[in-house]
Amino acid sequence: MQTYFIELSYLLASILFILGLKGLSHPETAKRGMHLAEFGMLMAIVGTLVHHEIITYTWIITGLVIGSLVGLAMGVWVPMTAMPQRTALSHAFGAFAAALVGVSEYYRHFEAGVHLDRITMAALGFEVMLGSLTTTGSLLAFAKLQGLVRGTPLTYKGQNVFNMALLTATTAIFIYLIVAPGSMPLFFTMVGLSLAFGILLVIPIGAADMPVVMSLLNSYAGLASAATGFVLSNNVLIIAGTLDGFSGFILSVLMCRAMNRSITNVLFGAFGSAAAEATAIGDGRQGTMREVGLDDVAVQLAYAHQVVFVPGYGMATAQAQHAVRELANVLEKRGVTVKYGIHPVAGRMPGHMNVLLAEANVPYSSLYELEQINPELPATDVAIVIGANDVVNPDARDNPASPIAGMPIIEVDRAKSVVVLKRGQGKGFSGLENPLFFKPVTGMLYGDAKDSLTHLVQAVQHA
């Protein structure tokens, strides 16, 4: 009877999770979908609490209370600009929990002198390895995104060979443990190596590649949960973990496609250093950048028919999304059509820019995807680039020797006029030179993006 109750609550939860994710196919249905998923989660937890193996509730309740408080605090107070960091941290938590359950299962059988059978040991090995490497990898990603560690890729000679050797050693131990699960020191060596591997995997990855890494870690965290499901023979865990794993996988593929690179290239390519070589070769196109004044830009904007904003990570760091919205409001009042072109890899995680602009009350019907905005650009009077760089770099289209050659870009250089809001004259995160800045059609507006935009609002009002 009790088993039926538990299993039925899991079945209900699984169905509600799938319906919840299905709701996310449209912004109108998304909220309702999430409420379904939340209800499903509640059911699954209530169902589990009657499990016959549970003897004491002290630790369970304490854990639930602490976790809820921390989660609630994070949920309510984390600003939208910090969403990538928060997501990285939650990947780490999820993966860590999976790893701990795995270690605990192993330890419990070891203590009781029961040998794990090969199938369970294989699943458990996957769970613990994926869980451990995702924990440390995500923590490092968090540190990079939070600015605790420098975002530039760290590479050294023989890095890939070393990583491969480490991976091979870990796999070898894993296979040995499947055959002979009794060796506790080996098991913990495997855990240790996986923890180290997670760090080494993320160290060489630059800030511009973060969307791919975030998606990939998402995938690993999900698969670790799915593996937990195999160990515990728990179907709802398998289903939820697999959904998470595949969601992350699909996002990684989409992000890679948006950069015209393969996953192996992102993980083992160490982008930043290759970029430096390519620009060293140089080309004759480097002229002078044309600086424009606030008032000139304001006049251009005030008498434009259509203006397109192209935001990048710089908008997030400058917290400029509200100022963008104010400027758009002023322009729309004057009858200017305002659109936003969002590149899939703009920002530090998939969909980052959309969330920031939504926070600033930009209606989602004004947000255009890459393929939708490009045909609009020739008819655009002014394209304003706010803290974006690689995603508007015409080299990706024109220069086959460029490290980002073939990456689809938002072709702002086809607009009648381009204004680039940039903090200084330096290169972007990827260290690539951007020929867009030297084109005659481009004007550079230096300074903090938020200040520039706020001043533009006033200037347009007076124009």
Add this chain to the structure above:
Amino acid sequence: MRSETLIASLYVFALAAFLGYQVISRVPPLLHTPLMSATNAISGISLVGSLVTAGARYNTVSTILGFIAVVCSTTNVVGGFVITDRMLKMFKRKPTAPEKAVGKKR
């Protein structure tokens, strides 16, 4: 684990993967950040595994590990859902005034 259990689990895994692919590839790029935080919250379901470990009194080590796992997963579940809701509330079709105008045209 018996081999029948493994086969049944593999069935569930394969079908969930297939379904997940179908459902998730329909999510527009607009909602990719909420998607990530929602799937994160959902995979916090590993909480049900941690709950048993924390409450079953197998041995002290297991209880401690289980307890930490409960804290981590609950943080993910609660934080993930709260933040997803918060994000989704921000996505609006149009400011209220033009929406009415569209309604009249229909």
